Amino acid sequence: MRTWLRQHRQALLLASRKVSFLNAVVIGIALALPAGGYALLESLRPAGARLALEPRISLFLEPQVRRADAEALGKRLRADPRIGAVRFIPREEALKEMSSVQGLSEVIGALGRNPLPDAFVVTSKEDIAQELARLPGVAHAQADAVWARRLAAAAAVVQLGLALLAALLGAALVAVTFNTIRLQVLTQRDEIEVSKLIGATDAFIRRPFSYLGLLHGLLGGAVALALVAAVLALLNREVGALAESYGSAFRFAFLTPAGAAAMLLGAGLLGWLGAQLSVVRHLRAIEPS
């Protein structure tokens, strides 16, 4: 066990001396693309996802409907099994909400009276907007779900694109380490031949190369994370100013700690895989003669 640990430590040490920073940068830039795209998408998702998950229908009541009738309608809506949540928004509350939006309070003040009707917001997985519009007292039913669905579909397309990009660049990572390790095996040809002659097992000879691939992947992953962090910081300086003008505190968020760790680990594993494929293939060709 101690021998085994010592051999691994030595292999790791040997590999660490051969790490090429340039290689890690190449891998890092390749991985920064999908990782950065993922971070941007995740930042935009909270706004989109909430809408997409609960298709909402807004029911605007006719202005003359009295509060008691509205309450009766509310009861009817709550009894409908196809309808999830029901929220009543009295016209006063709607006005207050609207006044809080910058720039609109003056407009509303100028109107002198409340132009807004009472409204219900209901959620339903089914397409019942037109049916609800025919209920007594309902002036208009607006299904919010349509554009929310479009947004979700667009997000899904972007997400699929990112997944494909990640797969493609992951394959590139494997290819890069495969080639790096191939060259490394060739430059260490003499050492490998001697090692085989003096009784080194294939596993022993492979070990430093596998570690080299792992280190290249990990280092490349770290470079990618640093790049994403730097790019997001730059973007956020501009986005911050833009969002503030809309009264929003929106910022692009960095990957979650779990996401960053998964990305680092994934890059390391892909690097290891590339090295493993390469070394198994190229070591066979070197036999003492």
Next chain:
Amino acid sequence: MVSFSAVAKRYPGGQEALRDVSFALEPGELAFLTGRSGAGKSTLLKLIPAIERPSAGSVLVNGQNVSALKRAAIPYLRRNIGLVFQDQKLLYDRSVYDNVMLPLAFSSHPPKEAARRARAALDKVGLLSRERSNPIQLSGGEQQRVAIARAVVNRPALLVADEPTANLDAESAGRILDIFVEFNRVGVTVLIATHDRELVARYGKRVLRLEGGRIA
């Protein structure tokens, strides 16, 4: 220790390097393998650590049938055989000491014990004072002695040397052979291939003469 029975080796292309070779080497024996270049000396030696496989017949090393050995078992066979080559096969990107340490990298010796063994091996070939040098700075004879130190550092029971004295002057060559004789004296079985019959005659040891791929 080593036993060949009816061994033949044919290379792809039809060239027949060995034909019906049979002999046995007892534990603790030292024997010279002589013959002109091309007689099949190198081929015969390569069959012992399974660098080459025989086309027919069987090669036994320490009771183990090497000709039928699985690929994965070969490293463990080689750890018990010290190999010395005409072209030393040293690594010139590291010191003499590190060259001798190579076989200890995958042994189970703790680092201190490994270092002690490497120095002892270098001491036996008279090169302890050059442990920090790069092999390239050494003479041909000294390089061959480093190769011997590397071959014996794991204390193998069998030493196999292919033309270890070729390209060396008579004095260096004699010194190299003396070292092998010394190892043999402490019980190591030794098989040395050489074309220098004069040198061999001096030691009065067993001689296996190869001629056209057969033991003459």
